[in-house]
Amino acid sequence: MANRYYTVSWDQLHRDSKALAWRLMERGPYRGIVAITRGGLIPAAIVARELEARLIETVSVVTYHEEEMGRPQVTKPPAAAGDGEGWLLVDDLVDTGTTARVVREMLPKAHFATVYAKPKGRPLVDTFITEVSQDTWILFPWDTEAQFVAPIARSGGK
Ligand SMILES: O=P(O)(O)OC[C@H]1O[C@H](OP(=O)(O)OP(=O)(O)O)[C@H](O)[C@@H]1O
Ligand code: HPA
């Protein structure tokens, strides 16, 4: 389990993904976008809208089951995108960089962008927006819902 959590709302994800699009705009145009599913799908859709990209490809990699890390499984390789030349590769985050390493091997020439990055994965990303510490677990809006929390006074000061 992570030591702390960083909760991202839909609104914040939209803003951070748009900030990513602004940065990526400077170095386009791109032939198309390859989204790393599933986490990269929503950031990729927001970036695609901003960059007016209509061609979206996917590569599917499963590395985690909830917070438990396993071996990365490529459940769908990219059908188009060749060696990645001229393509933009988008994921929600890099954590250990395991997923990124697998995908970069398939698409070595793609420009790799994520919204969030942790220190271990950071060297594998070309462009990202926000860094969080390695012991922080990012809670995405599609994994969470609002719920009641007890008042601070009832927590015994912890
Ligand atoms: O840098 P890493 O340590 O590899 O972690 C980052 C990857 O882990 C998550 O995917 P996950 O395996 O949970 O699959 P999902 O995108 O389908 O939820 C996340 O979406 C990244 O793709
Ligand atoms: O911090 C994280 N949050 C959500 N999914 C993840 N997959 C790897 N690291 C994370």
Ligand SMILES: [Mg+2]
């Ligand atoms: Mg993923």
